[in-house]
Amino acid sequence: MQFQQLSYFVAVAEERHFTRAAEVVHVAQPSLSQQIRALERELGADLFQRARGNITLTDAGEALLPLARRILADADTARHEVQELAQLRRGRVRLGATPSLCTGLLPGVLRAFHDRFRGVQLLIEEGGSHDLVRKLARGALDLALVVLPLPTPSPALTTIEVLNEDLVVVSAPDSPPPGDRGRRVHISDLEREPLVMFRHGYDLRELTVAACRAEGFEPRFAVEGGEMDAVLGFVRAGLGVAVVPRMVAMRGDLRLRVTPLARPGLRRTIALAHRSDVAPPRAAREFQQMVLAQAPVLAAKKPE
Numbered sequence: 278m279q280f281q282q283l284s285y286f287v288a289v290a291e292e293r294h295f296t297r298a299a300e301v302v303h304v305a306q307p308s309l310s311q312q313i314r315a316l317e318r319e320l321g322a323d324l325f326q327r328a329r330g331n332i333t334l335t336d337a338g339e340a341l342l343p344l345a346r347r348i349l350a351d352a353d354t355a356r357h358e359v360q361e362l363a364q365l366r367r368g369r370v371r372l373g374a375t376p377s378l379c380t381g382l383l384p385g386v387l388r389a390f391h392d393r394f395r396g397v398q399l400l401i402e403e404g405g406s407h408d409l410v411r412k413l414a415r416g417a418l419d420l421a422l423v424v425l426p427l428p429t430p431s432p433a434l435t436t437i438e439v440l441n442e443d444l445v446v447v448s449a450p451d452s453p454p455p456g457d458r459g460r461r462v463h464i465s466d467l468e469r470e471p472l473v474m475f476r477h478g479y480d481l482r483e484l485t486v487a488a489c490r491a492e493g494f495e496p497r498f499a500v501e502g503g504e505m506d507a508v509l510g511f512v513r514a515g516l517g518v519a520v521v522p523r524m525v526a527m528r529g530d531l532r533l534r535v536t537p538l539a540r541p542g543l544r545r546t547i548a549l550a551h552r553s554d555v556a557p558p559r560a561a562r563e564f565q566q567m568v569l570a571q572a573p574v575l576a577a578k579k580p581e
Contacts, residue, residue, distance in 0.1 A: 282316040350416025368560035369398040373409035373421035381524035405478040419561035424480040425546040436548040444543040471499035471517035
């Protein structure tokens with residue numbers, strides 16, 4: 278079994294068309310078909326059901342596809358690791374993070390890392406923790422900043438806690454203050470407040486809705502479905518209030534009222550995750566150390 282054959286197999290599986298797959302991998306279509314046939318002979322099973330204009334995976338093909346993607350991703354990671362020059366003058370970090378962390382935590386860490394390792398390419402993937410865990414598992418990311426507990430426990434991942442962060446309530450400065458005259462907000466107070474809510478799959482959405490249900494009520498949404506910047510904009514426009522991480526709320530440019538939650542409040546745990554069976558590349562390990570050093574400092578900063 279050769280890497281080239283696996284690459285051709287994945288291309289056909291994704292394109293569901295031999296000619297288009299050949300174009301993707303820059304090889305003549307007869308050569309690609311020949312290599313796929315050779316792979317099938319070696320494995321002793323057909324990988325595709327071939328019908329005119331309709332290419333589908335067999336059961337054997339479905340079983341091979343996630344393994345082939347992981348093998349190719351691991352080989353790509355190994356290639357980059359070996360090719361890195363001394364003192365990290367070259368390399369890459371493939372990092373996943375939830376959108377709220379891209380807004381709050383990451384800019385400061387990325388700036389510090391870029392200043393120190395200017396030759397390292399930073400590739401950022403935004404997504405919910407569930408999607409990021411799946412991409413880590415198949416080798417598409419080196420590291421991911423996720424919210425614990427993971428949506429699906431994965432023994433194949435190693436997680437390192439980075440920080441515990443308070444959640445707060447943000448509202449428009451010219452709207453009536455929420456809760457106890459703006460000094461603090463109980464979760465039960467949110468029953469009377471229209472909420473600006475994140476899209477489905479957002480960790481903050483699940484946490485907020487679960488907290489409201491624990492108090493015996495279903496939250497009322499004024500608007501829902503946004504990403505972090507959209508939610509903050511809708512709050513600033515006076516459409517409702519939102520529960521967001523303290524680090525995001527403390528940005529000096531938001532022009533929002535920030536009200537703490539009454540004890541015990543809501544907190545979330547941020548962790549760095551990577552695959553347990555493969556050590557992250559050197560550049561990713563350096564980035565991990567910088568996150569662990571910088572995150573508590575950035576989380577403690579006061580608004581500008």
